[in-house]
Every structure is written in C-alpha cells, then in structure tokens.
Amino acid sequence: xxxxxxxxxxxxxxxxxxxxxxxxxxxxxxxxxxxxxxxxxxxxxxxxxxxxxxxxxxxxxxxxxxxxxxxxxxxxxxxxxxxxxxxxxxxxxxxxxxxxxxxxxxxxxxxxxxxxxxxxxxxxxxxxxxxxxxxxxxxxxxxxxxxxxxxxxxxxxxxxxxxxxxxxxxxxxxxxxxxxxxxxxxxxxxxxxxxxxxxxxxxxxxxxxxxxxxxxxxxxxxxxxxxxxxxxxxxxxxxxxxxxxxxxxxxxxxxxxxxxxxxxxxxxxxxxxxxx
Amino acid sequence: xxxxxxxxxxxxxxxxxxxxxxxxxxxxxxxxxxxxxxxxxxxxxxxxxxxxxxxxxxxxxxxxxxxxxxxxxxxxxxxxxxxxxxxxxxxxxxxxxxxxxxxxxxxxxxxxxxxxxxxxxxxxxxxxxxxxxxxxxxxxxxxxxxxxxxxxxxxxxxxxxxxxxxxxxxxxxxxxxxxxxxxxxxxxxxxxxxxxxxxxxxxxxxxxxxxxxxxxxxxxxxxxxxxxxxxxxxxxxxxxxxxxxxxxxxxxxxxxxxxxxxxxxxxxxxxxxxxxxxxxxxxxxxxxxxxxxxxxxxxxxxxxxxxxx
Numbered sequence: 202x203x204x205x206x207x208x209x210x211x212x213x214x215x216x217x218x219x220x221x222x223x224x225x226x227x228x229x230x231x232x233x234x235x236x237x238x239x240x241x242x243x244x245x246x247x248x249x250x251x252x253x254x255x256x257x258x259x260x261x262x263x264x265x266x267x268x269x270x271x272x273x274x275x276x277x278x279x280x281x282x283x284x285x286x287x288x289x290x291x292x293x294x295x296x297x298x299x300x301x302x303x304x305x306x307x308x309x310x311x312x313x314x315x316x317x318x319x320x321x322x323x324x325x326x327x328x329x330x331x332x333x334x335x336x337x338x339x340x341x342x343x344x345x346x347x348x349x350x351x352x353x354x355x356x357x358x359x360x361x362x363x364x365x366x367x368x369x370x371x372x373x374x375x376x377x378x379x380x381x382x383x384x385x386x387x388x389x390x391x392x393x394x395x396x397x398x399x400x401x402x403x404x405x406x407x408x409x410x411x412x413x414x415x416x417x418x419x420x421x422x423x424x425x426x427x428x429x430x431x432x433x434x435x436x437x438x439x440x441x442x443x444x445x446x447x448x449x450x451x452x453x454x455x456x457x458x459x460x461x462x463x464x465x466x467x468x469x470x471x472x473x474x475x476x477x
Numbered sequence: 478x479x480x481x482x483x484x485x486x487x488x489x490x491x492x493x494x495x496x497x498x499x500x501x502x503x504x505x506x507x508x509x510x511x512x513x514x515x516x517x518x519x520x521x522x523x524x525x526x527x528x529x530x531x532x533x534x535x536x537x538x539x540x541x542x543x544x545x546x547x548x549x550x551x552x553x554x555x556x557x558x559x560x561x562x563x564x565x566x567x568x569x570x571x572x573x574x575x576x577x578x579x580x581x582x583x584x585x586x587x588x589x590x591x592x593x594x595x596x597x598x599x600x601x602x603x604x605x606x607x608x609x610x611x612x613x614x615x616x617x618x619x620x621x622x623x624x625x626x627x628x629x630x631x632x633x634x635x636x637x638x639x640x641x642x643x644x645x646x647x648x649x650x651x652x653x654x655x656x657x658x659x660x661x662x663x664x665x666x667x668x669x670x671x672x673x674x675x676x677x678x679x680x681x682x683x684x685x686x687x688x689x690x691x692x693x694x695x696x697x698x699x700x701x702x703x704x705x706x707x708x709x710x711x712x713x714x715x716x717x718x719x720x721x722x723x724x725x726x727x728x729x730x731x732x733x734x735x736x737x738x739x740x741x742x743x744x745x746x747x748x749x750x751x752x753x754x755x756x757x758x759x760x761x762x763x764x765x766x767x768x769x770x771x772x773x774x775x776x777x778x779x780x781x782x783x784x785x786x
Contacts, residue, residue, distance in 0.1 A: 297487030460611030
C-alpha cells in the first residue's frame with residue numbers, strides 16, 4: 202500500500218478491526234476463561250469475566266472421570282497416522298505427476314479430486330458394513346486408513362502444486378554439472394520440496410484432527426478420539442460448563458496453535474493454489 | 478525430457494494412490510447402489526450372507542449381489558423421494574447452505590476489506606478472526622449450545638434478562654437461525670482468509686488511477702475490487718457448498734435433527750444407522766451423491782481451468 206494514510210484513519214481502522222476481531226474470537230476466549238472457573242461461577246449471573254478464583258480443578262476432573270488422555274491419544278494416532286500414511290503414498294504420486302507429466306496427468310488429478318466430492322453419507326453404510334465384516338468397527342487403525350483415503354486427494358493436490366513450482370532449470374543445471382539421479386534427488390530436489398511437504402503435513406493433520414462424521418459414526422469406546430469425546434457432553438449431564446470448557450480447551454488448543462502457523466498454506470491447500 | 482523409463486517409473490509411483498482411491502470410490506459406491514435396490518431391514522431379521530462368519534462369505538455375497546435380500550426395483554427411491562421428510566430435508570439443507578454462504582461471503586468481503594486497511598496489530602487481529610476455523614465442529618456446536626444459547630444459564634439469556642427481555646429458547650424457537658449462526662461462525666474465517674488473500678493481490682496502482690479519474694469508493698469497489706474478487710468468491714462458494722452439504726456434527730450435538738433442522742445428510746444417517754432401513758437410506762445416499770455431483774461439476778470446471786495456466 203503506497204497510499205498515504207492519516208493517523209486518524211489508521212486509529213479508526215484499528216479500533217473497528219480489533220472490536221470485530223475480539224467479538225469473533227470471544228466464544229473461544231470465553232471457553233478458555235470458563236475452564237478456570239468453578240461450576241457456580243461458570244453460570245453466575247451477571248457473568249464474571251476475569252475476577253474469579255482461578256482454578257485448575259476442572260482439568261483434573263475431566264481427566265479423572267473420563268480418561269481424557271486415552272481420547273487424546275486416539276486423536277493423535279488417528280490424525281497423525283492418517284497424515285503420515287497419506288504423505289508416504291502421495292509424495293511419489295505427486296512427484297511423478299509434477300515432473301513426468303503425461304497427457305492423462307490432468308485427468309487423473311481431477312478424478313482424484315472428484316473422489317473428495319463423494320458425500321460421506323452416501324457411502325456411510327457400506328463403510329460401516331465393511332468395518333463390521335472385517336471386525337474393525339471402533340478400531341483406530343481402521344480410522345487411520347479411512348481418514349487417509351478421505352484426505353489423500355488433497356494431499357496429492359497440495360504436493361503437486363508445490364512440486365510444480367520447483368523450476369526444471371535447476372534440475373537441468375545439476376545434471377549438466379554431472380549430478381547422478383541420486384544426487385539430484387537427495388541434494389537438489391529434496392531440500393526444495395521439504396517446506397511444501399511440511400505444510401501439507403500440517404494442514405492435513407488439522408483436517409484429520411477435526412474430522413467428525415466418520416469418527417462419530419465408526420467409534421464408540423475404544424477408538425473414540427476427542428471429537429467423539431466432546432460430543433458425549435451433549436447429553437443433559439453435560440451441563441457442566443466449566444468441565445465442558447476444560448475438555449474443549451484441551452481439545453482445540455494444540456490445533457489452534459498449529460492452525461495459526463499454517464494460515465498461508467491453508468489458502469493454498471484448500472483452494473489448490475487457485476487464489477493468490 | 479521424459480524418457481520411456483522415467484514414464485514407466487512415474488506410472489509405478491502413481492499406482493498406489495490411484496489404486497487406493499479407485500477402490501475407495503468403487504467399492505462403497507457399488508455397495509450403496511446395490512443396496513438401494515434391495516429391501517434390507519436388519520432389525521426385522523434380514524441378513525446378508527452368514528453374518529459374522531468371516532469376510533469370505535460376505536465377499537461372495539457381495540459379488541453375487543446379495544441374493545438373500547429381496548430386489549425391490551425403484552421402490553426405495555420412490556418412497557424416499559415421496560416422503561415429506563425428503564422435501565423438508567432438501568429445503569433445510571438448501572436454507573443452511575444458502576444462509577451460511579450469504580453470511581460468510583457478504584461479511585467475508587467486508588471483513589477482508591477491513592483487514593486489508595492499514596492498522597496497528599493487523600497480524601493479531603487476523604489471528605483472532607481466523608481462529609474459529611480450527612475449532613473442531615463438535616466443540617464449536619457444544620460451546621454455542623450450552624454457554625451461549627442455553628435458555629437459563631447461557632450468556633445470551635443473561636444478556637436478554639439484563640435488558641428486561643425474556644430469553645430466547647434458541648435451539649427450539651429459532652433453530653435454523655441458531656444453526657446458521659453456529660456454522661457461519663466456523664466458516665466466516667475461511668471466506669475471510671481466502672478473500673483477504675485475493676484483496677492483497679489487488680493492483681493498488683489501478684485503484685489510484687481510478688481514484689484520480691474521479692471514481693468514488695463505491696465505483697471503485699463495484700468496478701475494480703469486485704471483479705478482481707470474482708474468482709475467489711466463486712471458489713469460496715463452491716468449496717463451502719461441498720462441505721456445507723455434508724454438515725453433520727453441528728446438528729448431531731445440538732438439535733439431533735429435531736425442530737426442522739434435519740438436513741439430507743442427517744435424514745440419511747437416521748434412516749441408515751438409527752432406524753436401520755438400509756435400502757431406503759442407500760437410495761437417499763444415491764440422491765445425495767447426485768446432488769453433490771451437480772455442485773462438483775462446476776468446481777471441477779473452475780479448478781480445471783486453473784490448471785491450464
């Protein structure tokens with residue numbers, strides 16, 4: 202922005218933007234604050250904002266009553282496992298499509314994306330049935346595979362757009378200098394591909410962590426991740442605001458932080474580079 | 478540059494991803510399609526194969542088209558489409574998708590425009606605005622339901638009482654508004670982020686030139702900014718539509734489909750998993766697939782064009 206802006210104008214912008222920003226963020230802020238209150242303070246009228254007796258009690262209770270760590274562990278396994286497995290399968294595919302494109306590459310890419318459009322509910326029963334028949338209902342490794350397949354098209358696409366930005370001239374220059382295929386891969390391409398792979402990992406971890414349809418429908422006790430654990434608070438006994446808040450805070454904190462790191466990749470990843 | 482050997486190497490590298498996605502698409506789709514023509518009520522004793530007798534029997538049964546189930550032709554499709562629940566669900570789905578889209582696109586443009594202005598602490602405001610997108614849907618729905626919309630202890634009811642008004646029983650009195658509010662809160666950040674990115678690539682020289690030619694702020698917005706944003710807006714609409722057609726968790730933990738908030742996704746879920754009418758639910762699934770594909774065709778066109786650059 203080259204245009205000169207008066208300080209007044211800037212102050213006004215700042216005031217409006219901060220007000221709106223805080224309003225939008227408020228539900229998250231309120232949840233975090235409430236998690237440190239006692240149940241009585243959590244429902245107090247008029248509500249208390251900062252001046253209450255801060256307590257960590259709720260966090261202890263959440264862990265004690267429902268073994269929060271197990272749900273967390275399931276989330277980590279399911280989101281992490283599906284992301285890593287997806288990357289292992291997608292890197293070679295995206296790599297070959299970006300560097301050895303053929304006439305059909307574009308069709309294959311678009312077809313892959315089209316599987317993402319398949320509404321989950323349209324295939325809910327078949328997957329449910331297959332899980333029963335294979336004896337893997339409520340099994341976290343089954344969810345690892347399912348979420349990997351759901352996110353695979355996005356992983357391939359993201360990696361493809363990153364890989365395509367690696368200039369071919371650099372490769373040719375390396376070859377002229379006598380680099381073998383191994384050198385080429387190891388010392389030229391890999392260092393340039395690592396940032397793209399890292400952002401793809403990050404975004405897919407976030408998507409898998411928050412995925413709720415399959416985790417709600419295919420898990421009950423053993424494999425339930427945090428999405429399902431939080432949903433259990435929708436029963437009437439869950440009207441414990443402070444405990445719900447503590448559980449929620451623990452479920453969203455890690456991903457919120459990862460999310461903030463990956464804002465830019467989010468735009469690229471979810472629009473496949475179509476918005477710059 | 479590509480040699481014969483590198484081409485075959487490429488094919489081998491692509492094979493696992495292509496194969497897996499092919500299986501992931503074809504197996505469930507074919508199952509849904511077969512079952513949608515069958516009468517299958519497990520609760521009334523309908524069985525496929527020798528259930529629980531191993532996967533081999535199931536596979537055999539699947540390949541032979543589930544001979545133990547009665548073939549009912551298009552009966553499931555007809556009864557799914559003719560029930561009032563279907564029409565209601567389609568309307569509900571469209572209202573939610575339309576409502577959230579309207580909110581997120583209109584306010585997304587306004588917010589992106591605001592965030593594009595010079596200010597202090599821009600980075601922090603941006604982080605505050607984007608945050609809801611990363612909140613898991615079950616958390617977001619429950620936080621809104623309990624801590625804001627609860628008719629006795631929710632923050633909104635405190636607020637209403639403070640002004641001497643009777644608190645609104647949000648999720649049963651104005652269920653659709655409540656749901657649209659909750660879901661919009663989650664999706665507005667996404668729209669804002671995409672639109673902000675598009676705004677930032679707007680050529681400021683062009684804007685200055687227009688300003689010097691005497692174009693007012695509205696003219697500049699409608700004739701320069703909006704056309705520039707059109708692609709980003711289209712992408713926001715299409716991507717959100719795909720996700721919003723499948724909204725599930727938000728309804729699952731708030732109303733459970735009551736009070737006229739049953740979307741097509743939720744209706745099918747109820748038919749299949751709650752009332753265990755598999756044939757009927759599968760027919761609904763086929764309808765959902767057709768609906769999503771109509772939307773998808775448009776998205777593919779746009780993304781496809783982008784590939785040609």
